[in-house]
Amino acid sequence: MSVTEDAWADPAVTAGLAALTLRRDGDTSFEGDSMPMPGGRVFGGQVLAQALLAAGATVEDDRFAHSLHGYFLRAGDASKPIQFEVEVLRDGRSFSARRTHALQEGRPILSMIASFQVEQEGPEHAVRMPEVPGPDSVRSGVEILAPFRGVPAADFWLTEAPFDVRHVEGSLFLGPDKRPKQYQTAWMRLRRPIEGSDLLHRALLAFGSDQVMLEPLLRRHGASWVTPDISFASLDHAMWWHRPARADEWLLFVQDSPTAQGGRGLTGTWIFSEDGRLVASAAQEGMIRL
Helix, strand or coil, rough: CHHHHHHHHHHHHHHHHHHCCCEEEEEEEEECCCCCHHECCCCCHHHHHHHHHHHHHCCCCCCCEEEEEEEECCCCCCCCEEEEEEEEEECCCCCEEEEEEEECCEEEEEEEEEEEECCCCCCCCCCCCCCCCCCHHHCCHHHHHHHCCCCCCHHHHHHHHEEEECCCCCCCCCCCCCCCEEEEEEEEEEECCCCHHHHHHHHHHHHHHHHHCCHHHHHHHCCCCCCCCCCEEEEEEEEEECCCCCCCCCCCEEEEEEECCCCCEEEEEEEEEEECCCEEEEEEEEEEEE
């Protein structure tokens, strides 16, 4: 880690972890705060992770989160607290299901169902990780944006975003891909090591995944985070955890965008540990207007 990254890493991770520290208000009610965001809107990955943590707090410790399906319903206000109400749907011998509503001023901004499972034996197989340059040979987004410190959008990625993202095909922070393609590969990890439960690391993986989920859609259509007059938003998010993984260790996101139509685009992601294990999969549909 460079001196520049090290100077900004701890506050960024601290802000992210602070948002994921929920206050309990009864058996199934929780409250949380948001990271500061440019524009003041709640970051979708953050509220998704918070909803998962709230659900997990109502489940026995021997059950791990293996999937979630969430809908982003309204933009949230990052300056106001978020209430989380968990509904206990089922506790079976092997699986538990929970529904979490994230609310502000009584109105839902996210609705999510998550499933938890007791660890069990069964057949195993997985796709193989593609061969790509390792994270140490790919430029960090922090390094790319460092010259733009003082610009609000850059400052968010530098000082507030908890994850180091390294795009193998080049980042979309400052402009579009000069050779648009439907796929991208990117390394990601939390910007410093942390101590935390398996549930926290799974929640952080959901948190971080939303940071890059729509990028294959942008990349395919020659757009970037700074394209003038672009409008985009996450509509829903699904995630499946296959094997244990730590969010503070390098993970490779292998992504594509198979279709776009009607102002919406679909993206899919396989997430691998650095040693090649498939640890999670995710899918998201987003609104995009150019």
